[in-house]
Amino acid sequence: MSIVVKNLRHVYGEGTPYESVALDDVSLEIADGEFVSIIGHTGSGKSTLVQHLNGILKPKSGEVLVGGVNIAAKGVNLPEVRRKIGLLFQYPEYQLFEETLYKDIAFGPTNLGLSADAVDSRVREAMALTGLDFDALSERSPFELSGGQKRKAAIAGVLAMGPEALVLDEPTAGLDPRSHRDILAMIRRIREERGITIILISHNMGDVAEVSDRVYVMDGGRIAFFGTPAQVFANKARLKQSGLGLPPTLELAELLRAGGADIEGDPLTLDEAVELIDAYLERRGA
């Protein structure tokens, strides 16, 4: 599902003393099947932006086109748009409410009006994809699960809607390192198995560098700049201006260079970093 945003503007609390412009002239284009990350420091408008993508927030001006269709146009079926664009909010475990995990994940597909059989297969599929053991967990209360499992359950609840694009707002915030790795691996698996568009909001530059095709940097309600991870993270000064840092692998390469080690290239992933350091050690040894 391609997503195009044109000159989007959003104002919170218009006409009150608390009025603030959250988005100002934001435009972006995301191709079908692309993995795009949005980074920016707190309050830069990331969450506000993604809430426009499935019509939960209405823009003050500008357009959102999902699969080429303007979602603000008359006669557009918003529930259908919300099915196509699965949106996972920050700390999504607070949306769990049912007696059992099964019923909670079934909430979305049931709302779509699917038959009991179809709902059942959707729930099983979503649980398998998120790595939740159906036999052990489906009849448990969602409130008994661990933090990481709750997060996965919430993601499964969105996946069970059968989205064609998945928008994840800081899916790993506040998790322990192991759950963090689990969730990240799960996101990659979802992309490989379903081939759907994924939009990721994250504060973890390492994750962003590792998984995205393209990166948008937001600052003060505007898109500051964008490009491939290599392009974006090559621009350290501009990132710093937007209150952001580098991925740890780039940070490391820079420190090594400062210490006199001649590392050639800018590693974006851990594997690349290992390779470049190996290459350096070999050269030095020779």
Added chain:
Amino acid sequence: MIRDITIGQFYPGESGVHRLDPRLKLILTIAFIVSLFVVRDFLGYGVVVLALGAVVAASRVPLGFILRGLKAIFIIIIFTFTMNMFMTAGEVLFRIGVLTVTKEGLYNAVFMGLRLVFLIIGSSLLTLTTKPIKLTDGIESLLKPLKGLGVPAHELAMMMTIALRFIPTLLEETDKIMKAQMARGADFETGSIFRRARSLVPILVPLFISAFRIAQDLAMAMEARCYRGGDGRTKLHELKFRRRDAVAVLLACVYFALLIGERFLPAWIFKGYF
């Protein structure tokens, strides 16, 4: 959506009205509400409008912002208005089907409608110009003399402070949960009344859980800072009665004198002329 409710909101400012002693503002607001029931004719309302207008102007809160608070009770005003218009006996003006509009009815409708509007504007001015913290400080201070009678003044004030403090937090939480469930295809707007009531479950369960979590966190944070009730507790901002407050009292006296005069004086002053 939910955030558009302005009733009971605070409008930040530094005007003289904002800086008045909250105790005085509380008392004057109550007196103002009582005074609305003393007025019996439109000349009296003239005095009310003048006084209210002066306070609004002095508070520097935009009139549009105040009037927006009326939107929430618009239905009540319309209801009172129509009830009065059709239900009062008297000289018939015109008929619409089985309903008759009388001269007295129309008069009553406008009169009662205006009373409601003044009531809301007057009381919302209190919350618009007083920080919730100061308001509860004022209430605590006013209730203190009743402590001997067993009124837990400090505890009541603390409860109010906490309740007020968490209204925006819980609204935000509700907003967030609603959006998350909408993203999962929840529908809160269509269907029969039972369907709609059922559709609230996915909001209320997470909201209750959040509320308990927040309450627990707050209780722990308070205990960690050795909170143990009001005994021996001092205040960062002591309430003081200043010159500004004395001026307000004087002006209020003028207002009440005018109202009482308007209501009772004409009876004997103008007797000879009618």
